[in-house]
Amino acid sequence: MQNYSHASITAPRSDDFVSETIDPVVALNFINGIIDGRYPDLGGHQQRMRRNTISFARLIGLSLEESEFLAIGAGMHDIGKLHISDYIINKPSQLTTSEFLLIRQHAEIGCRLLNPLNLDPRITDIVLYHHENYDGSGYPKGLSGDEIPLLARAVRILDSYDALIESRPYHKGVATDEALLIMRRDSQQYDPHLLKLFGEIKFAD
């Protein structure tokens, strides 16, 4: 029987560390250094997503600042998975209900882990809300439509796309066209305007 107790570790209080704002790019590089060494698959996933943010941000019409926040948030959105058991993260078969509930905690854990860095809330909102679905069926809060911050809605799409094209222990990656078809079929999960713009990106397969 696996011991998952560490998934409920309480993140440090913000006053345990610093009271100043940390440069988010420095924070991202630091976080990626840890993740790349420990979880190369997760590091690769976040870095691929960052690359697609440049084209996506341009199509959405984001400001320079928001584009940078999107890239930074995409590059650290799954940091909460550091607190989830390797057994669950790499499990090749279907997750049990209790395992699924544990892995869902990574969004809130990730946001709590970032608290001491005092990052712009538009970045930490990406980490917290990147699994919210446009129709309200996502987690952790079940937000819907424009209640979900814009940058989190964008990362929801970037994340799904990368999960579909990349081979993982539990599924074989598909080509870009097929990934977009699958996402359009499940379009209730995504901001329809953003999904349309995402389909205009010239992807390198």
Ligand SMILES: [Fe+2]
């Ligand atoms: Fe995630």
